[in-house]
Amino acid sequence: MKLWGGRFTKEENELVHNFNESLSFDRKFYGQDIKGSIAHVTMLARQGIVSEEDKETIVKGLESILEDLDSGKLEFTREYEDIHSFVESNLIKRVGEAGKRLHTGRSRNDQVALDMKLYCRDEIGEIDKLVKGLMEEILKLMEDNLDTYMPGFTHLQKAQPVTLAHHMGAYFEMFYRDRTRLRDIRERMNYCPLGAGALAGTTYPLDRDYTAKLLGFYGPTMNSMDSVSDRDYVIELLNALSIIAMHLSRFSEEIIIWNSNEYQFVELDDAYSTGSSIMPQKKNPDIAELVRGKTGRVYGALISLLTTMKGIPLAYDKDMQEDKELTFDAIDTVKGCLALFAGMISTMSFRKDVMENSAKNGFTNATDAADYLVNHGVPFRDAHGIVGQLVLYCIERDMALDDMTLEEFKAVSPVFEGDVYEAISMKTCVEKRVSLGGPGKAAMERVIQACKERLKE
Ligand code: ARG
Numbered sequence: 001m002k003l004w005g006g007r008f009t010k011e012e013n014e015l016v017h018n019f020n021e022s023l024s025f026d027r028k029f030y031g032q033d034i035k036g037s038i039a040h041v042t043m044l045a046r047q048g049i050v051s052e053e054d055k056e057t058i059v060k061g062l063e064s065i066l067e068d069l070d071s072g073k074l075e076f077t078r079e080y081e082d083i084h085s086f087v088e089s090n091l092i093k094r095v096g097e098a099g100k101r102l103h104t105g106r107s108r109n110d111q112v113a114l115d116m117k118l119y120c121r122d123e124i125g126e127i128d129k130l131v132k133g134l135m136e137e138i139l140k141l142m143e144d145n146l147d148t149y150m151p152g153f154t155h156l157q158k159a160q161p162v163t164l165a166h167h168m169g170a171y172f173e174m175f176y177r178d179r180t181r182l183r184d185i186r187e188r189m190n191y192c193p194l195g196a197g198a199l200a201g202t203t204y205p206l207d208r209d210y211t212a213k214l215l216g217f218y219g220p221t222m223n224s225m226d227s228v229s230d231r232d233y234v235i236e237l238l239n240a241l242s243i244i245a246m247h248l249s250r251f252s253e254e255i256i257i258w259n260s261n262e263y264q265f266v267e268l269d270d271a272y273s274t275g276s277s278i279m280p281q282k283k284n285p286d287i288a289e290l291v292r293g294k295t296g297r298v299y300g301a302l303i304s305l306l307t308t309m310k311g312i313p314l315a316y317d318k319d320m321q322e323d324k325e326l327t328f329d330a331i332d333t334v335k336g337c338l339a340l341f342a343g344m345i346s347t348m349s350f351r352k353d354v355m356e357n358s359a360k361n362g363f364t365n366a367t368d369a370a371d372y373l374v375n376h377g378v379p380f381r382d383a384h385g386i387v388g389q390l391v392l393y394c395i396e397r398d399m400a401l402d403d404m405t406l407e408e409f410k411a412v413s414p415v416f417e418g419d420v421y422e423a424i425s426m427k428t429c430v431e432k433r434v435s436l437g438g439p440g441k442a443a444m445e446r447v448i449q450a451c452k453e454r455l456k457e
Contacts, residue, residue: 028324032122110193113230116323117192121189127182131338135451147163152364192215193227241298263358406420
């Protein structure tokens with residue numbers, strides 16, 4: 001069933017049909033396709049290009065198709081080439097002659113450009129909601145863990161003590177940037193390509209401003225050749241999705257490490273872990289691993305589309321049909337990961353005692369011991385050397401700095417006094433770090449306030 005049969009004499013070969021068709025995947029945006037057609041015909045009637053009566057008939061027909069597709073009463077059958085032909089052919093079947101007027105002043109090239117834009121715009125809204133939901137879970141963890149001490153790492157080596165609230169706050173920032181990125185993309189893409197025709201506009205007196213307004217765009221696009229061949233916004237969306245996936249993957253990696261026997265900082269809820277078919281003791285972090293693993297296919301989609309687009313001459317070429325499957329897959333993958341992730345972190349339990357002990361046992365207060373000396377007049381470079389000696393002394397005896405007697409401290413530097421214990425205690429180490437963005441409670445409370453504000457956006 002072809003829209004373009006007139007010029008052709010031979011039946012299309014089955015292999016060619018299967019290779020060329022897109023209905024098997026572009027059916028996903030039938031809702032957007034119908035919405036675009038309703039706006040188009042509404043504009044055509046307003047401009048006197050089709051009659052009011054035909055418009056009414058067409059809109060009713062389109063609405064009934066939408067309803068029947070939603071309910072499953074109307075099924076997609078494989079003789080149609082794409083969603084555009086499917087809807088138009090079904091419309092003509094349902095309403096007859098009037099249906100043949102729908103495609104006036106339009107091409108599938110501007111139609112598909114519109115559908116893809118509407119679809120991406122809708123999905124940006126859905127993805128944004130999911131990112132926001134995850135940020136809300138992260139914020140809860142921040143509020144509950146202002147005093148949960150843990151080691152902060154660099155090079156995956158214990159560095160300085162932080163709090164779980166502070167650590168979680170880093171992810172809040174990442175996902176906040178993701179939301180602003182989605183917002184930027186939506187702003188930039190929100191111009192309507194409909195009316196660009198095949199590539200060179202049309203001779204009908206279309207009102208492109210009106211169609212754009214009906215569909216919630218800021219206005220029409222400004223060059224018809226660009227309108228039908230622009231997929232920048234899809235690439236930008238895949239980029240944003242790749243960054244979200246990267247953030248989720250880093251978070252997953254930490255959860256996997258924290259959940260390991262060696263760390264035991266967290267325990268995943270049974271619902272988010274699985275057992276082994278052979279090793280009875282195992283409780284594996286499969287969900288976190290899968291989220292980490294799925295990052296590959298999201299990046300793959302971005303690289304695929306960039307590569308597909310790089311050699312396409314103006315204007316529309318069929319290569320662009322390749323944008324759909326990979327974009328749909330990347331969107332669905334990231335949405336799935338986001339939804340699962342929020343559940344996984346909200347049900348995960350934190351072994352606060354283990355985290356705090358880990359921070360205590362890794363010399364994470366060594367910098368503070370050096371700072372103590374500096375505050376008593378020792379130059380920082382010398383203080384660094386003195387504390388280095390203390391650390392070596394403790395490693396040899398398998399003890400922490402806090403476990404040393406004052407005599408032992410003094411043996412290395414006479415500057416140490418009884419108040420050193422207070423100065424290098426975990427609480428002091430964290431609480432003194434109140435520079436904005438640091439882990440100290442006062443600083444964190446200010447940040448949490450700001451986070452709440454940002455969630456209102
Ligand atoms: N299925 C096509 C796509 O996804 C729709 C546009 C077809 N246009 C054309 N001239 N063949 O790109």
